[in-house]
Amino acid sequence: MVNELKFSLLHSIFLLLGALVLLFILSPLLGMFLATSPVSLFDTAKEPEVRQSIWLTIWISMATTLFFAIAAVPLSYLLARKSFPLKKLITGIIDLPVVIPHSAAGIAILGFVSRNSILGKMGSLIGLDFVGAPAGIAVAMAFVSIPYLINAARDGFLGVPERLEKAALTLGASPVRVFFTISLPLAWRNIVSGLILMFARGMSEFGAVAIVAYHPMVTPVLIYERFGAFGLKYARPVSVLFILITLTLFILLRYLAKEKNSESSKR
Amino acid sequence: MLELKNISVNKGAFSLKSINFTVEKGDYFILLGVSGAGKSMVLETIAGLVIPDSGQVMLNQRDITHEKIQHRRIGLVFQDHAVFPHMTVAENVGYPLHGKHFPHSERNLKVKNIAEKMGIGSLLSRKPATLSGGELQRIALARTLIQEPLILLLDEPLASMDTHLREELRKLLRGLNKNGQTIIHVTHDYEEAISLGNKIAVIHDGEILQSGTPEEIFQNPKSGFIAHFTGVKNFFNVSAANEQNQATVLINNRISVCLPGECTSGTGYLMIRAEDILLSLHRLDSSAINNFEGVVKELIPSRSGIEVLVDIGVVIHALITRESMVHLSLEEGKTIWISFKATSLRFIPS
Numbered sequence: 047m048v049n050e051l052k053f054s055l056l057h058s059i060f061l062l063l064g065a066l067v068l069l070f071i072l073s074p075l076l077g078m079f080l081a082t083s084p085v086s087l088f089d090t091a092k093e094p095e096v097r098q099s100i101w102l103t104i105w106i107s108m109a110t111t112l113f114f115a116i117a118a119v120p121l122s123y124l125l126a127r128k129s130f131p132l133k134k135l136i137t138g139i140i141d142l143p144v145v146i147p148h149s150a151a152g153i154a155i156l157g158f159v160s161r162n163s164i165l166g167k168m169g170s171l172i173g174l175d176f177v178g179a180p181a182g183i184a185v186a187m188a189f190v191s192i193p194y195l196i197n198a199a200r201d202g203f204l205g206v207p208e209r210l211e212k213a214a215l216t217l218g219a220s221p222v223r224v225f226f227t228i229s230l231p232l233a234w235r236n237i238v239s240g241l242i243l244m245f246a247r248g249m250s251e252f253g254a255v256a257i258v259a260y261h262p263m264v265t266p267v268l269i270y271e272r273f274g275a276f277g278l279k280y281a282r283p284v285s286v287l288f289i290l291i292t293l294t295l296f297i298l299l300r301y302l303a304k305e306k307n308s309e310s311s312k313r
Numbered sequence: 314m315l316e317l318k319n320i321s322v323n324k325g326a327f328s329l330k331s332i333n334f335t336v337e338k339g340d341y342f343i344l345l346g347v348s349g350a351g352k353s354m355v356l357e358t359i360a361g362l363v364i365p366d367s368g369q370v371m372l373n374q375r376d377i378t379h380e381k382i383q384h385r386r387i388g389l390v391f392q393d394h395a396v397f398p399h400m401t402v403a404e405n406v407g408y409p410l411h412g413k414h415f416p417h418s419e420r421n422l423k424v425k426n427i428a429e430k431m432g433i434g435s436l437l438s439r440k441p442a443t444l445s446g447g448e449l450q451r452i453a454l455a456r457t458l459i460q461e462p463l464i465l466l467l468d469e470p471l472a473s474m475d476t477h478l479r480e481e482l483r484k485l486l487r488g489l490n491k492n493g494q495t496i497i498h499v500t501h502d503y504e505e506a507i508s509l510g511n512k513i514a515v516i517h518d519g520e521i522l523q524s525g526t527p528e529e530i531f532q533n534p535k536s537g538f539i540a541h542f543t544g545v546k547n548f549f550n551v552s553a554a555n556e557q558n559q560a561t562v563l564i565n566n567r568i569s570v571c572l573p574g575e576c577t578s579g580t581g582y583l584m585i586r587a588e589d590i591l592l593s594l595h596r597l598d599s600s601a602i603n604n605f606e607g608v609v610k611e612l613i614p615s616r617s618g619i620e621v622l623v624d625i626g627v628v629i630h631a632l633i634t635r636e637s638m639v640h641l642s643l644e645e646g647k648t649i650w651i652s653f654k655a656t657s658l659r660f661i662p663s
Contacts, residue, residue, distance in 0.1 A: 207395075209391055209393065209395045210395050210397060212357075212362050213389070213391055213397075214397075214408070215361075215382040215383055216360050216361075216362070216382055216383075216385075216387070216389040216457075217388075217408055217409040217456065217457070217460060218383045218409045218413070218460055219383060219408070219409075219412075220383055220412075223411075223412060227408075227411075228397060232398070232399055
C-alpha cells in the first residue's frame with residue numbers, strides 16, 4: 047500500500063513535469079498560430095515569392111534526400127553488417143554534422159564548393175554552380191541531415207536477422223538479390239523513417255544554407271529575411287504557413303509509409 | 314559423394330579440429346553431439362557459410378571449399394527455420410526458383426506440388442507470422458527441397474516440437490531419404506539418431522570422436538564420453554513381432570525378449586540399461602518376465618560398481634554393487650541367471 051502510494055506520487059510528479067515540457071513546446075507555436083489572422087495567412091499564401099520559396103524548399107530537400115540515399119543506405123548496410131578497422135571512428139564522423147554549429151558547417155561547405163575549390167571547378171565545367179544556387183542549398187541540407195538517414199537505416203539493417211540473409215544465400219540467391227529481396231525490404235520501415243527525418247531536417251535547415259546560398263531563398267531564410275527587414279508581424283504568417291505545409295506533408299508521408307507496411311504484413 | 318578432409322575452423326569460442334568424414338549418396342548421416350559441440354558449424358562449413366582455415370570439402374570428387382554458397386547446390390534448413398517474414402508461404406517456397414528462367418506457370422506448379430507433398434498446400438497465401446513451428450519447419454523444408462539439393466542439411470529439425478509432430482516429421486524425413494535424398498542431420502538426441510540414421514558421427518568439442526553405423530557407435534563406444542553420452546551398454550539390432558497381444562523382439566534371431574504391450578513390427582533397436590538387470594543364482598519367481606541363464610564372462614570394476622558381462626547367447630552388461638558381487642560369489646565362468654522387467658526395455662523402430 048505504501049509502495050503503491052509512493053509510486054503514484056512519483057507518477058504524479060512525472061506527469062506534472064511532462065506536462066510542463068509539452069506546454070513549453072506547444073505554447074510558442076500556439077501563440078504564433080493565434081496571433082496570425084486567417085486573412086494575413088491567405089494573403090501570404092498568395093504571394094509568389096512565398097509560394098516559390100516553399101516549393102523550392104520542398105523539392106530541393108526531397109531531391110537531396112533521394113539522391114544521397116543512393117549512397118547512404120549501402121553505407122548503413124556496411125556499418126550494420128561488417129566489422130572493419132576504425133569503424134567506431136567512422137560512426138563518430140557520421141554523427142559530426144549533428145554536433146557542430148550549423149553556421150560553422152556552412153562556412154566549411156562554402157570553402158568546399160566555392161568556385162576556386164576542386165568541386166566548384168568540376169561543377170562549373172558541366173555548368174553546375176553551387177554558391178548561391180539550388181545545388182549549394184542541396185549540399186548544405188544534405189550535410190546537416192544525412193546522419194539521421196544513415197543511423198536509422200543502420201538500425202534497420204541491424205534488426206534484420208543475419209540468418210535470413212544466410213538462408214537466402216543457401217537458396218541460390220546472389221548477394222545482390224539477397225540485399226534487394228531480404229535485407230532492404232525487412233529494414234524498409236526504418237529506412238523510410240530515416241528518409242522522412244532527413245527530408246524534414248533538410249527543409250528546416252537555416253544556418254548552413256544561409257551561408258552557402260542566401261539566394262534563391264529557402265523558406266527558413268525567407269522567414270529570417272522578413273523578420274530582419276519588416277519585423278515579427280511580417281515573419282509570422284510565412285512561418286505559420288510553412289509549419290502547416292510541412293506538418294501536413296509529414297503526416298501524409300508517415301501515413302503512407304504505415305499503410306504500405308501494414309498492407310505488406312497483412313498479405 | 315561428400316567428403317570432409319581435415320577441416321579446421323577457429324572462430325574464437327568455437328572451433329573445429331581436423332574434421333574428417335564421408336557421406337555416400339543416399340545416406341542418412343547423423344551428426345550427434347551436445348549443444349556447443351560444433352555440429353552447426355560443420356553444417357555451415359559444408360553449406361559455405363563458414364570458410365575453413367584449413368582442409369577441404371569435396372563434393373562428387375570436386376573441391377568446393379571456396380565455391381560460392383549459391384553455386385553449391387547444398388540445401389540447409391536452419392534450426393529456427395529462417396522463413397522470410399515479409400513473404401507469403403508461396404513466395405518463400407518459390408524463392409529459389411526466381412532468376413532461374415522458369416516460366417511463371419511452371420514455377421507456380423512446382424511450388425504447388427512440393428507444398429502438397431509437404432502438407433502445406435492450404436497455407437500458400439498465408440504469412441509466416443500466423444503459422445506454427447511445425448508448419449514453418451515444413452515450409453523451410455519445402456523451400457530447400459524445391460531447388461533439388463544434392464545434399465540436404467538439417468540443423469536440429471525436430472527440436473522444440475511436440476511428440477506427435479516429431480513422429481510425423483520423422484516419417485517425412487525417412488520417406489525423403491528412401492526416395493534417394495542424401496541427408497546430413499544434426500541432433501543432440503540419440504534416440505533421434507538411432508531412429509533415423511544409417512550412419513552416425515559423434516562430435517564433441519569440435520572433434521569427431523567416432524563414426525560408424527548405430528550398432529558400432531552404441532555397442533562399442535570408443536571413448537568414455539560416448540559411452541556416457543549414449544548411456545547405453547546393452548544395445549541390440551532386433552526384429553520385433555506381435556504374438557497374442559504380446560510384443561517380442563528377437564536378438565540375433567535367437568534370444569527372444571518380451572516387451573511391454575504391443576509394438577510396431579519390423580526391425581529396430583533394443584536398449585536395456587545395465588542397472589535395470591537383476592542377477593541371481595537361481596531362476597527368480599518374480600514379476601520380471603524376461604529370465605535367462607548365462608555364464609559370467611568378465612567382471613569390470615567401474616566408478617559406479619561392478620560391471621558384469623553375462624553371455625546368454627548375446628553378451629549382456631549388468632551393473633551391480635561390490636557387496637552384491639561378494640554375496641553372489643561371482644567369478645568368471647560361473648553360471649548365473651539374469652532377469653529384467655519388460656517395462657525396463659526401450660525399443661526404437663528404425
